[in-house]
Amino acid sequence: MALLEIRNLNVSFATSTGMFHAVKGLDLKVHPREVLAIVGESGSGKSVSMLAAMGLLPKTAKVTADVMSFNGRDLLTMPASERRAIIGKDISMIFQEPIASLNPCFTVGYQLEETLRAHLGLGGSERRKRAIELFTAVGIPDPEKKLSAYPHQMSGGQCQRVMIAIAIACKPKLLIADEPTTALDVTIQKQILDLLMKLQEETGMGMIMITHDMGVVAETADRVIVKYKGRKMEEADVLTLFEAPSHPYTKALLSALPENATGDRLSTVSDFVDMAALEGQQ
Amino acid sequence: MTAVIEAKGIIRDYAIPGGLFRKAGAVRALKGISFSVEQGKTLAIVGESGCGKSTLARIITLIDPASGGDLLIDGQKVDVRGLTPELRRKVQIVFQNPYGSLNPRQKVGDMLMEPLLLNTDDSASTRREKAMAMLVKVGLGHEHFGRYPHMFSGGQRQRLAIARALMVNPRLLVLDEPVSALDLSVQAQVLNLLADLQAEFDLTYVFISHDLSVVRYIADNVMVMYKGEVVEYGTRDEVFGNPQHEYTRTLFAATPEANIDSIRARVERRRAAGIGA
Numbered sequence: 001m002a003l004l005e006i007r008n009l010n011v012s013f014a015t016s017t018g019m020f021h022a023v024k025g026l027d028l029k030v031h032p033r034e035v036l037a038i039v040g041e042s043g044s045g046k047s048v049s050m051l052a053a054m055g056l057l058p059k060t061a062k063v064t065a066d067v068m069s070f071n072g073r074d075l076l077t078m079p080a081s082e083r084r085a086i087i088g089k090d091i092s093m094i095f096q097e098p099i100a101s102l103n104p105c106f107t108v109g110y111q112l113e114e115t116l117r118a119h120l121g122l123g124g125s126e127r128r129k130r131a132i133e134l135f136t137a138v139g140i141p142d143p144e145k146k147l148s149a150y151p152h153q154m155s156g157g158q159c160q161r162v163m164i165a166i167a168i169a170c171k172p173k174l175l176i177a178d179e180p181t182t183a184l185d186v187t188i189q190k191q192i193l194d195l196l197m198k199l200q201e202e203t204g205m206g207m208i209m210i211t212h213d214m215g216v217v218a219e220t221a222d223r224v225i226v227k228y229k230g231r232k233m234e235e236a237d238v239l240t241l242f243e244a245p246s247h248p249y250t251k252a253l254l255s256a257l258p259e260n261a262t263g264d265r266l267s268t269v270s271d272f273v274d275m276a277a278l279e280g281q282q
Numbered sequence: 283m284t285a286v287i288e289a290k291g292i293i294r295d296y297a298i299p300g301g302l303f304r305k306a307g308a309v310r311a312l313k314g315i316s317f318s319v320e321q322g323k324t325l326a327i328v329g330e331s332g333c334g335k336s337t338l339a340r341i342i343t344l345i346d347p348a349s350g351g352d353l354l355i356d357g358q359k360v361d362v363r364g365l366t367p368e369l370r371r372k373v374q375i376v377f378q379n380p381y382g383s384l385n386p387r388q389k390v391g392d393m394l395m396e397p398l399l400l401n402t403d404d405s406a407s408t409r410r411e412k413a414m415a416m417l418v419k420v421g422l423g424h425e426h427f428g429r430y431p432h433m434f435s436g437g438q439r440q441r442l443a444i445a446r447a448l449m450v451n452p453r454l455l456v457l458d459e460p461v462s463a464l465d466l467s468v469q470a471q472v473l474n475l476l477a478d479l480q481a482e483f484d485l486t487y488v489f490i491s492h493d494l495s496v497v498r499y500i501a502d503n504v505m506v507m508y509k510g511e512v513v514e515y516g517t518r519d520e521v522f523g524n525p526q527h528e529y530t531r532t533l534f535a536a537t538p539e540a541n542i543d544s545i546r547a548r549v550e551r552r553r554a555a556g557i558g559a
Contacts, residue, residue, distance in 0.1 A: 033557050041465035185330040186492060190536035201557050215538025218545050239549055243542055256470040258499035266470040
């Protein structure tokens with residue numbers, strides 16, 4: 001059974017110039033122990049679709065779907081209180097800007113223990129013990145001391161490790177990572193990706209990796225969904241996608257990678273695809 | 283052939299003000315950087331955040347003075363305190379974020395004509411002609427002349443930033459992460475544009491980036507910086523083919539591999555571990 005199943009998801013926002021459709025008819029399934037990558041450029045609706053699944057979009061967003069279920073439970077009809085019990089516990093999320101996603105007024109230890117208290121109801125000493133365990137698991141040196149550090153006292157990479165610790169604190173079944181390494185240096189990116197993959201392999205949780213970077217896809221994904229302007233262009237397992245992409249947009253994306261340059265010029269997406277036709281296509 | 287730009291032992295110190303509990307001190311952001319770039323060539327500067335690459339960019343562009351060392355442009359020694367318009371014209375910069383580097387209240391045409399107004403004696407009609415011509419050169423049209431920056435996409439804004447930098451016919455263009463904020467397909471277009479402009483005007487580029495695949499594509503020479511020092515400097519093929527310094531090797535190893543063989547190896551390893559699809 002699929003861990004997260006979404007069928008025909010539509011998200012639109014009311015703007016001064018009419019409705020803006022951010023996600024158009026997305027179907028998606030994630031299985032336990034699987035890493036699904038959603039790749040697309042800015043504005044392709046990759047983050048919005050996951051925020052919709054988490055129920056984190058503002059009230060101005062109109063979300064409709066035929067099916068949206070997690071572990072067999074319907075997320076659409078579920079009361080808000082039940083949904084809150086799932087979000088942050090069974091489904092958790094890591095965001096792009098680690099420093100911006102932590103509260104600067106509280107120590108990182110407090111923020112980690114907050115999750116443990118809210119979802120698991122652990123007592124003070126147990127919380128602390130588990131917090132130290134988690135910090136050790138995500139590779140933060142000197143965890144006992146670092147628990148009482150504030151976000152501004154840590155580097156970007158360390159903050160992202162704290163975010164990961166918070167996300168995996170309640171042993172989630174599904175982890176959604178929204179561009180987890182985009183704001184980080186390439187050597188730190190490698191460490192964070194390695195950490196995420198190690199945790200995923202150890203715990204067997206399902207994972208959705210949202211990214212715009214084909215390199216990150218190549219290093220993490222089992223299955224890939226390529227999105228453009230709110231629509232799904234292609235879905236394939238990672239090898240097929242890189243070896244024999246079937247959709248012209250995917251081909252174009254791959255050939256726009258500087259390492260795939262032939263001769264002096266880079267191919268651009270418009271060399272391959274008529275963008276207007278792509279947008280009109282249903 | 284003389285180098286368009288030559289740096290000899292550039293040093294930059296930043297003072298840290300003292301306080302109640304702390305003595306005043308200094309951080310050495312650049313610890314003696316030397317390099318030279320010949321006309322029509324591209325030098326790529328690679329490094330992590332905090333390694334001093336943007337500090338160096340500001341010194342090369344004559345925005346900030348160096349604390350020590352010599353900077354020579356066209357073989358002429360530069361003193362930031364006595365800059366002539368002629369020298370100013372020779373070096374221009376394109377910044378990383380085109381959303382931040384364009385004035386939202388200035389029309390595109392005015393923005394392009396401003397450097398001419400400040401640095402040349404061109405008449406108003408000449409300035410206008412030159413701006414129109416430059417718009418076309420960077421792949422935009424005459425109709426964009428009267429528009430404001432918010433009416434453009436990220437890629438188009440970066441084209442505008444490049445256009446503005448080229449208005450005064452510089453010899454050297456400093457590109458500080460010019461494509462990092464752009465989507466992949468737009469990145470390809472802007473890199474192609476940069477290549478075309480370099481060929482057309484015989485421009486010299488100092489290209490600052492953290493993206494090794496972009497550097498490999500665009501650079502003639504590569505300089506790797508780490509904590510304010512140059513750890514590796516050579517031609518592109520030397521640096522990528524046979525990296526000498528430990529840090530360069532770490533950097534290369536950390537870059538995601540998008541080739542089929544490494545993906546296949548990873549997928550098979552995961553399958554053997556009973557993980558994945």
